[in-house]
Amino acid sequence: MTDKRLLAVLAHxxxxxxGPGGTFARYAAEGVDVHIAIATDGVAGSVAEGYEDTLQDLVNVRTRELDAAVNILGATLHKLGYRDSGYINDPANHHPEAFINIDEHEVIGKVVALIREIRPQVVITHDETGGYYHPDHIQCWKVTTAAFQAAADPDQYPEIGPEPYQPERLYYTAIPNRAVKFFALMMRLRGQDPKHAGRNKDIDYTKLGIAPELLTASIDYRAYWDVKMAASAQHSSQGGGTSRNRLFPVWLQKLLFAKDLYIRAVPPAPPGLHETDLFANGR
Ligand SMILES: [Zn+2]
Known part of the structure; x- marks a missing residue:
């Protein structure tokens, strides 16, 4: 065991x-104390074909899937316990208890509590586009970025946690636009419309992805590919373990995809930075 600690705050x-399952699997295997906080319960998520009968019991199903997946990744799970919001324009977003409608001061306080208890050097959350503009992802970015600063401030949330604590680094997990363009091309070749992708046909692939020059860190998880796939397969109600496998052989998948990419938000990344370890004492 090292004294390295990582906290990720993610939406669903x-x-x-x-998302960054390969990063979590790798760091956990290397002895880092990996903590994963999930903001919502998954109740508004859609259900993969054949799993329609799980809808009534969806929260319990998704809780079991999440427990099993995080266990495989080798991390400690923290559930913030909010209700999912839906994708853009989803009626679920009007629910008063939807994550995006919860008082931000309260949510930031929950993340501050985790930071002050766990004392992670590295904090990870979604980037400001949320990857694909899901409102819950964007809310995670917002509250975690605020909590990263607030946790160190003795005047903020004085009633919470052992004592103020400032994590060293904040990273946003991001999808590179090159990968998205590649997927959009593959979809066109298969006769699908990348502007209306996803199970609900409401994701426009052509608008997703971060420019390569903004991505400042990459974590190679080829050696932990199987762990990530095993964790993903636990989310069978979300189609886990089925999506990529039909397109390419495993060696090609590893070559193309076994890298998680990040934007370093704190400390600000100097031009040309490219880290291969989120804990490295880089510039
Ligand atoms: Zn999500």
Whole structure:
């Protein structure tokens, strides 16, 4: 065990595996104390074909899937317990208890409490586009960025946690636009419309992705590919374990995809920075 600690704050049960799961698996295997906080319960998520009968019991199903996935990744799970919001224009967004409608001061306080208890050097959350503009992802970015600063301020949330604490680094997980363009091309070749992607046909792939020059860190998880896939497969109600496998052989998938990319927000990244370890004492 090292004295390195990492806290990720992500929106939904499955974001930890479908997102930077390879990073979590690798750091946990290397002895880092990895903590994953998931903001919502997954109740507004859509259900993969064949899993319609799980809708009634969706929160319990997704809780079980999340527990199993985080266990495989080797991390400690923290559930913030809010209700999902839906994607843009979803009626679920009007629910008074939807994550995006909860008082921000309260939510930031929950993340401050985690930071002051866990004392992570590195904090990870979604980037400001939320990857694909999901309101819950964007809310995570907002509250975690605020909590990163507030946790160190003795005048903010004085009633919470052991004592103020300033994590060293804040990273945003991001999808590179090159990868998105590649997927959009593959979709066109298969006769699908990348402007209306996803199970609900409401995601425009052509508008997603971060420019390469903004991505300042990459974590290679080829050696932990199987762990990430095993964790992803736990989210079977979300189609986990089925999506990429049909397109390419595993060796090609690893070559193309076994890298998580990040934007370093704090400390600000100097031009040309490219880190391969989120804990490195870089510039
Ligand atoms: Zn999500």
């Amino acid at each position: 049960p499955d974001d930890e595996s479908f």
